[in-house]
Amino acid sequence: MSEVGDSGLSVYERLIGEDRVSGRLxxxxxxxxxxxxRIHHRGWxxxxxxxxxxxxxxxxxxxxxxxxxxxxxxxxxxxRLWSNRCPHRGATVCALDQGQTRFFRCPYHAxxxxxxxxxxxxxxxEGFGPxxxxxxxxxxxxxxxxxxxxxxxxxxxxxxxxxxxxxxxxRNLIDRACDVSPVGEISLRAGWLRHRIGANWKMAAENVCxxxxxxxxxxxxxxxxxxxxxxxxxxxxxxxxxLGGGHGEVDYRHTEGGSQTGLGPHGFIFPNLFIEAxxxxxxxxxxxxEMTHLQTPITxxxxxxxxxxxxxxxxxxxxxxxxxxxxxDAATWERMQLGLQAxxxxxxxxxxxxxxxxxxEGRALDEIVMRGFWRHYRSxxxxxxxxR
Numbered sequence: 001m002s003e004v005g006d007s008g009l010s011v012y013e014r015l016i017g018e019d020r021v022s023g024r025l026x027x028x029x030x031x032x033x034x035x036x037x038r039i040h041h042r043g044w045x046x047x048x049x050x051x052x053x054x055x056x057x058x059x060x061x062x063x064x065x066x067x068x069x070x071x072x073x074x075x076x077x078x079x080r081l082w083s084n085r086c087p088h089r090g091a092t093v094c095a096l097d098q099g100q101t102r103f104f105r106c107p108y109h110a111x112x113x114x115x116x117x118x119x120x121x122x123x124x125x126e127g128f129g130p131x132x133x134x135x136x137x138x139x140x141x142x143x144x145x146x147x148x149x150x151x152x153x154x155x156x157x158x159x160x161x162x163x164x165x166x167x168x169x170x171r172n173l174i175d176r177a178c179d180v181s182p183v184g185e186i187s188l189r190a191g192w193l194r195h196r197i198g199a200n201w202k203m204a205a206e207n208v209c210x211x212x213x214x215x216x217x218x219x220x221x222x223x224x225x226x227x228x229x230x231x232x233x234x235x236x237x238x239x240x241x242x243l244g245g246g247h248g249e250v251d252y253r254h255t256e257g258g259s260q261t262g263l264g265p266h267g268f269i270f271p272n273l274f275i276e277a278x279x280x281x282x283x284x285x286x287x288x289x290e291m292t293h294l295q296t297p298i299t300x301x302x303x304x305x306x307x308x309x310x311x312x313x314x315x316x317x318x319x320x321x322x323x324x325x326x327x328x329d330a331a332t333w334e335r336m337q338l339g340l341q342a343x344x345x346x347x348x349x350x351x352x353x354x355x356x357x358x359x360x361e362g363r364a365l366d367e368i369v370m371r372g373f374w375r376h377y378r379s380x381x382x383x384x385x386x387x388r
Contacts, residue, residue, distance in 0.1 A: 032288035040065035046273035170247035199333035238364030246270030246376035248369030278311035
C-alpha cells in the first residue's frame with residue numbers, strides 16, 4: 001500500500017473507522033509488514049504454558065511473531081525463553097516440537113548449548129583465537145519474558161509496557177480459567193492441533209467473540225444441541241464486553257443455563273490468545289493471507305475426571321482430527337479472504353450494537369469486542385502507539 005509511509009497516521013485513521021474497516025487491512029502486504037513490526041515484534045505475545053515444560057530439561061518450540069523460539073526448563077528448574085537460533089551462523093538449534101534434553105546441538109557446525117543457554121562445546125574452538133569467550137556466545141534470550149499464573153508471554157522489545165499493564169482487565173480471563181481447578185492450576189500437556197489456513201490472522205481474532213455466526217456457520221455441526229434454546233440471541237441475556245487493550249469477552253455467567261456451555265471464560269487476549277471455556281487457541285500470522293491456528297484442551301489440576309471428561313469429548317468433537325467446528329470457521333475465513341481480494345466494496349461492516357460503545361458492554365451478538373480490537377490496533381499502527 002503506497003500510502004503507508006513512515007508516519008502512517010492519516011492512512012490508518014482513514015482505513016479504520018468507528019464501525020467499519022477497509023478490506024485492504026486484510027489483503028495488503030504492506031499492512032502485514034507494519035503489523036509484524038508494530039504489534040507482533042513490539043508487544044507481548046502468548047508463547048506457551050509452564051506446565052508444558054514441567055520437568056527439568058523439557059522444551060517446546062514456538063514462534064514469537066516470525067521468529068522461532070525455544071521455551072525450556074533448565075536443570076535448576078528455571079523456565080527460560082530463547083531465540084531458537086545458533087549465534088554462530090543462524091541455524092535453528094532445535095527442530096522438534098517438544099522433548100526433553102540437557103543439550104541442544106546445532107546441526108551446521110555442532111555448537112552445543114545446555115538447557116540454560118550456555119555454549120558448552122564446539123569443534124575446533126582453538127581456531128577462533130585467544131580472545132574467544134564462550135560466555136559471550138550462548139543462546140540469546142528473548143529480550144523480555146514474563147508469566148501470569150503459568151501463562152508465558154514474550155516480547156522482542158527491550159522496553160515498553162509490563163505484562164500486567166498489557167493484560168489489564170484481561171487478567172480476569174486467565175484467573176477464571178485457572179480457578180475452575182480446586183488448586184488454581186491448569187495443565188496444557190495434551191499436545192497442540194495445528195491448522196494452516198489461507199486467511200489473514202485478524203479474521204480469527206475477530207471470530208472468537210462473534211456470537212452472531214454460530215447458529216449459521218455451525219448450524220449443522222451437532223454442537224448446537226449442547227446449548228439452551230435461544231442461547232445465540234439478543235434475548236437470552238449474554239453480554240459482550242470490550243476489556244480495553246484489544247482484549248474482549250462474551251460472558252454468560254449471569255444467565256440461566258449459562259454454565260452449561262463450558263467451565264471457563266470465553267475471551268480474547270490481544271493479539272494471539274483465545275481462552276474458550278475448556279481449551280486454548282493461539283493465532284500465528286504467516287503472511288498477509290495465511291495463518292496457523294493452534295488448539296489444545298485444558299486439564300484442570302485436581303478436578304475430578306467425571307467433570308473434565310465431557311469437556312474433553314467436546315474438544316475432540318469440535319477441534320480434533322475429525323472435528324466439526326474448525327473446518328467451518330477455516331472455510332469461512334478463506335472465503336472472506338477470497339472475497340476481500342476484489343477490493344470493492346471497500347468496507348467491512350462492524351455496526352452491530354454500536355449504540356452500546358460508550359459503556360463498552362452490549363448484547364452477546366454485538367460487535368463491541370471487534371470494534372475495541374480495531375481501536376487498539378489503530379493506536380499501535382500509528383506513530384502515537386504507546387507500546388514500544
